[in-house]
Amino acid sequence: MTITGAVGATVRRLREQVAALHAELPRNALVVWTAGNVSARVPDADLLVIKPSGVGYDEITPDNMVVTDLDGRLVEGDLAPSSDTAAHAYVYRHMPHVGGVVHTHSTYATAWSARGEAIPCVLTMIADEFGGEIPVGPFALIGDDSIGRGIVQTLAGHRSPAVLMRNHGVFTIGRTARDAVKAAVMCEDVARTVHIARQLGTPLAIDQADVDALYARYQNVYGQAS
Numbered sequence: 001m002t003i004t005g006a007v008g009a010t011v012r013r014l015r016e017q018v019a020a021l022h023a024e025l026p027r028n029a030l031v032v033w034t035a036g037n038v039s040a041r042v043p044d045a046d047l048l049v050i051k052p053s054g055v056g057y058d059e060i061t062p063d064n065m066v067v068t069d070l071d072g073r074l075v076e077g078d079l080a081p082s083s084d085t086a087a088h089a090y091v092y093r094h095m096p097h098v099g100g101v102v103h104t105h106s107t108y109a110t111a112w113s114a115r116g117e118a119i120p121c122v123l124t125m126i127a128d129e130f131g132g133e134i135p136v137g138p139f140a141l142i143g144d145d146s147i148g149r150g151i152v153q154t155l156a157g158h159r160s161p162a163v164l165m166r167n168h169g170v171f172t173i174g175r176t177a178r179d180a181v182k183a184a185v186m187c188e189d190v191a192r193t194v195h196i197a198r199q200l201g202t203p204l205a206i207d208q209a210d211v212d213a214l215y216a217r218y219q220n221v222y223g224q225a226s
Helices: 005-020 084-095 107-115 124-130 146-155 177-200 208-218
Strands: 035-041 045-050 066-069 074-076 100-106 162-165 169-174
Touching: 005 035, 005 045, 005 177, 035 074, 035 084, 035 177, 045 084, 066 084, 084 100, 084 169, 100 177, 107 162, 107 169, 107 177, 124 177, 124 208, 146 162, 146 169, 162 177, 169 177
Parallel strands: none
Antiparallel strands: 035 045, 035 100, 045 066, 066 074, 100 169, 162 169
16 A cells, blocks of 8 residues: 555655664664664554564665564555564554654663662753653563553653653653654663663752753753744
8 A cells, every 4th residue: 555645745744754763873872783663653644653573683774674564563564574573553542642653672771670670860951851750660472462552651740751661661752753763872871871870879859840950951942943
């Protein structure tokens, strides 16, 4: 099937964007081999664009990105979608504000997930980007929407755009796919820093009022006015 018209034009743009964003995962040492994926919601179309399963990062092109519906069924493309498509699709169905989802197995953040421990809010960068601790989601098997359910259930009570799925890895969400990639990069950076801090002693928590102030400033004031 080929998607045409205005939706087709949007899909072509998102194919290019999602393919380009995949390059950020190995560039930032968040994945190895073919692991990990980026997806983007197709606005007003109940569709998503995602990496095909088992394709290496140096082989990714806009043309081999695949399009599925929000139940994970292939709509456009010659290759099988990522094995995590059902999880991404579940997130899009149940979190309408989310426009992008990323999954990585980045070393330090995944090590925290293997211990089933949230990353505490002990850095201003964590307060800025995540609004508090980076939470741990439940263990879930790959292949159906179990991971998606765990992501949605865990993030429902958090400002964090990242969740450490226990014994698995990192899933991040964002208003756009680029925002979700940024959250994945930031998650690994703070996971590494807090790990190192714990080798030196007990990191000091930031007071909740200060976390709230930092988060509000970063989300609403930091950067250039659009």
